[in-house]
Amino acid sequence: MAIVTLDNVKKNYMLGTTQVPAVRGVSFEIEKGDFISIAGPSGSGKSTILNMIGCMDTPSEGTVIVNGKDISQLNDYQTTMLRHETIGFIFQSFNLIPVLNVYENIEFPLLLGKAGTKSSEIKKQNKEWIEYLIAEVGLERWIHHKSNELSGGQRQRVAIARALVTKPTIVLADEPTANLDSKTGEEVIELMKKINHEMDTTFIFSTHDATVVGIADHVIRLKDGLITENIRKGA
Amino acid sequence: MPVLLKIAFRNLLQHKAKSLIIGLILMVGMIILVLGNSLVKTATEGIKTTYTDNFSGDLIITASANRSLSLFSISQEAMNGFAEPIPNVPDFQKIEEYLLGQENMAGFSPQAATYGLLSKDGLGRAITLLFGVDPTRYAAMFPDNLNLLDGAFLQPGEEGILLNERGRASLEKNLGRPLALGEQVQITSTTSTGAIKVRDVTVRGFFAFKEVTGELNAVNIVDVDTVRGLYGMTVGADAGVALTEEDTKYIEFDIDSLFGSTAEAEEIEIQESAADYDNLLGDLSQREQLSKTDSGAYHYVLVDVKEGSSEAAAIRELERFFSDNGIEARVAPWLEGAGANAKMVYNIKTIFEIVILAIAIVAAIIIMNTLVISVSERIPEIGTIRALGGTKSFIMRMIGLETLVIALTAGALGVIISAAAVLISGSVGIPITNEYLKALTGGAIFYPALHLDTILAAFGMIAGIGILSAAYPVAIAVAIPPVTAMRNE
Secondary structure: OEEEEEEEEEEEEEEOOEEEEEEEEEEEEEEOOOEEEEEOOOOOOHHHHHHHHOOOOOOOEEEEEEOOEEHHHOOHHHHHHHHHHHEEEEOOOOOOOOOOEHHHHHHHHHHOHHHHOOOHHHHHHHHHHHHHHHHHOOOHHHOOOEHHHOOHHHHHHHHHHHHHOOOOOEEEEEOOOOOOOHHHHHHHHHHHHHHHHHHOOEEEEEEOOHHHHHHOOEEEEEEOOEEEEEEEOOO | OOHHHHHHHHHHHHOHHHHHHHHHHHHHHHHHHHHHHHHHHHHHHHHHHHHHHHHHOOEEEEEOOOOOOOHHHHHHHHHOOOOOOOOOOOOHHHHHHHHHOOOOEEEEEEEEEEEEEEEEOOEEEEEEEEEEEOHHHHHHHOOOOEEEEEEOOOOOOOOOEEEEHHHHHHHHHHHOOOOOOOOEEEEEEEOOOOOEEEEEEEEEEEEEEOOOOHHHHHEEEEEHHHHHHHHOOEHHHOOOOOOOHHHHOOOOOOHHHHHOOOHHHHOOOOOOOOOOHHHOOOOOHHHHHHHOEOOOOOOEEEEEEOOOOOHHHHHHHHHHHHHHHOOOEEEEEHHHHHOHHHHHHHHHHHHHHHHHHHHHHHHHHHHHHHHHHHHHHOHHHHHHHHHOOOOHHHHHHHHHHHHHHHHHHHHHHHHHHHHHHHHHHHHHOEEOOOHHHHHHHOOOEEOOOOOHHHHHHHHHHHHHHHHHHHHHHHHHHHOOOHHHHHOOO
């Protein structure tokens, strides 16, 4: 069952008075539990596609369906809720809240919206879940440290745990290894892959790193806003 | 601790310079508000109590035609003898009956006022303000407003003057000897029509007002008939003159006819006069009657409203009474009658409020700019929160709470500092040496008092400034799209 469907999606941006096409008619489907890489050089349109799947942008033409919902038909609150309940984000620059420590950063998405008001039983369950995730990403010793006290790899591990804390169906990762050295980058991707297997969470990540692309089960290659390759390994 | 509060506190701590700028502005604003309002409020309350308890009562009634309601400007008008005469309070008897029948009225004092030149045997010449009073009513309404240094207060129906110690000193200096009780002094004044009048008045006592304001230094208290006589408040003053047809036929005539033919003049035959000079003016009894002072004539009536009764309600009731009875009188609160000094304090209060408003606007602009910079610095963070599922209202609350936390913290510090300053100065007193300031503050030592409503109003204003200055940065923050989280720095 497709959890994400893009049907003839086009996206144009205005650069002054000039219309610049970023995506020029893209169609593909992503299945639940996929570990998919959207690969391509800079300016190929991978970030634009990721933004649309992440309900942060809408297509100029065509439809983007996420978890059965056409994102063009949703208002700001509905897209916010869809992001909160369905999608976890891992950013290239980690984007941790600087004033919060590791535990609090991971907990933060649970405190947004309705998730912020829960019974003590659920709070206890959440605590156990956060501690489990911290153990999963190997940051038990750093639990009370703030982001500026962590290395790049550690920050990205926090970001992975934060992306998973709401138990999302999809995790979007925008160039997750771009700001990491190659060894740490590989470790991060391996960690994502491990979680993908354990939790059956769909991982969609953009990258231009060939090593990272090689780990993906499903690869979509883009060039100049068009798909040049859509390969599902083992298919 | 709720996450919003946690983020707010930690952000304020993390951005110390920004927090310090905003906090200092708000704290100084709070100090100015609490300190300034406490001083002005104490002064205004003090001056109100001083005036209403000692000189002005709570309300003042005058004739509707009166141009000014001030006790002192009435006297100044009187000094301008050629100016429009000050009208008497109309239908005083009816007003008196009404006031006596009201339960919410504690007392009233009808008075007449004028200016005069005080002298003794051609020496002295001190300009004096004269309050012509009904001794019984004045003493009942202001039982404790003056210290009698010598002599006794005027008795009902008694002619005489109570000399203010300043007037006394001036006279004695020029006389070169002490003035004794029972001696007569002369008051020279002008009537409402500009005629000069001189009256001998017996000195019945020497006094000093307990609460002195600038204008009262020149006030002497006399029996009301003396003022009536000096100002020409006679029975005839208000009586109309009935002209016969014979009298009016000369009103309309051709002025050129006065310079017509001289032939008639040449024909006039001068005869020996056999006039009766004793009866030349005819019957003078009516003129004598009209020349008597009007025993019901007053320039104003000061009214004391009972403690706990509404002054505004008393004004409304009096206005209704005047309207129902066709009385051409008007009533106003004490301040209108209290004169320039009292009004000055209230004007200072208004000026202070305008200054505060200007400071508030400037503070709001500075805070707003600081917050806009702060929001601009936090665009990726706000974008990330939006991407993670933070609603616009969450962002709004987050920025708003940060401003509120700093506003309340700085406000509380400001209150503590200003309250301590007010309480300390209130317990030891601030010595006032300047005569004018003494008049404004009501005494030689000023004791500022702290008022809860002043603190609450200041907090309200600080919170208002906080909210107002945060509105634009919040609008910028909520407009930050979640996609900014994806942009790499």
